[in-house]
Amino acid sequence: MSSGTIDIDEFESADDGEFETQNDTERIVLFLDRNDDRAWKAATIAERLGLETDAVSAILSRLKERDLVRHKSPYWAITDDTDRLRAAYRLHRHHEGADEQYGEERLEELRTDEMEEVQ
Structure with missing residues (x-):
């Protein structure tokens, strides 16, 4: 449920293709990180990002x-x-790269008991 607009500063600071590939979690983290001088209500974050408040x-x-x-x-x-x-951020980028290289299904096959779950 996108409003069809974004702040021009967000547009200017974004990398090419950034808005096409971000999932909702990434968008929320980036929003909070870019606005780290404030605390936000979930409903306000949802409104700013065009997402459902429950999500x-x-x-x-x-x-x-x-x-x-x-x-x-x-x-x-x-x-x-x-x-x-x-x-x-590093782990996320690494996982995305591995997913692109091996595919999501192949990554599950490569998982070992020694791999730690990120908490």
Whole structure:
């Protein structure tokens, strides 16, 4: 449910193809990271990104479990642990690259018991 518009600063700072490939979780994390001087209500994030509030709330809860966002009801903010956030960005890029190279099904075949789940 996109509004069909984005802020011109967001447009100018985006890489080519960035908006085509972002999933909702990526969009939320990038939004909070770019607006790290504020805490936001889930409904406001949803409105700004053209998403459903329930979907944003569920994503934020999963991100909180991974310590990538902070929550003081009813507000949400990006983590202040910049090392953890950088590590999550690196892991995400690595996973995307592996998925492109091997395909999602092949990655499941390659998974071993020694691989740690990212929390």
